Amino acid sequence: MTILECVPNFSEGRDPEKLDAIAGVLKSAMGVTLADYSADADHNRSVFTILGTPQELVEAMLAAAGKALELIDMRHQSGVHPRVGALDVVPFIPLARAGKADAVAAAHQFGHRLNRQYRIPVYFYGWAAHVGRPQELADVRRGGYEGLAQKMKHPEGRPDEGEPSFDPRSGATLVGARVPLVAYNINLDTGNLSVAKQIAAQIREANGGLKNVRAIGLWLASRNIAQVSMNLTNVSETPIKTVYDEVQRVAASLGTGILESELIGLAPQSAFSGATPQSLKLVNFAEDKILENHLH
Secondary structure: OOOEEEOOEEOOOOOHHHHHHHHHHHHOOOOOEEEEEEEEOOOOEEEEEEEEOHHHHHHHHHHHHHHHHHHOOHHHOOOOOOOOEOEEEEEEEEOOOOOHHHHHHHHHHHHHHHHHHHOOOEEEEEOOOOOOOOOOHHHHHOOOOOOHHHHOOOHHHOOOEOOOOOOOOOEOEEEEEOOOOEEEEEEEOOOOHHHHHHHHHHHOHHHOOOOOEEEEEEEEOOOOEEEEEEEEOOOOOOOHHHHHHHHHHHHHHOOOOEEEEEEEOOEOHHHHOOOOOOOOOEOOOOHHHEHHHHOO
């Protein structure tokens, strides 16, 4: 059986009733497993992980999109995490007996139907990006929700699906296909945002830091601490321990340390090579965070 993973990110992380309503749609979807979901109030964002066949995932995500678009109003949304819409990012990832083509086909089908059903402008990224269009998520998302209306006025900013019409309530959705990645955050023992930004700048691959690491510095107002928020794009080459150790080294050079770390969504077993959850100061970790435990 061809199995894909889908990791939708919704621009809601503060209202448990809204999150439960979206989760309820996914839990009741035919043939789909809701493997994990979590929310962060400072990010004002929630991340769900669902597994299933390509067609089952597309149908489940269309239902979840409808619920999210009903409940989330971007005109009243704010948070520290970059975003462009209520249903912000929807990546499809090949797992068991699936390949790149399966993920791309699912992404294109979902993006097309999302626009037709809900009139949401859709931009494709990653493997699903159209020829001549940006592939990197950060490039597609540049300008954010606040810059979306202006972006759509230019030919290069037109959506891949739908008209260049900005709806301030829902924004746009970025739909992609990509390799598995690990979303990993490290909370620092400081409230100084500039320290987190310095660490992120030093460790990200784009600046000559660690291979397969994308990083930004954020401030979590609710706790008055700074965070290095990361996507690890190949944990077989660059496992979590390598990242943790480098953040710890740079943080120490800047006069601070690591308070704790957290995993957002699932991670393959290989991500933990050479480490234990305790040595990484991982909070809220359980065995169901291991991807392979959901594939038996």
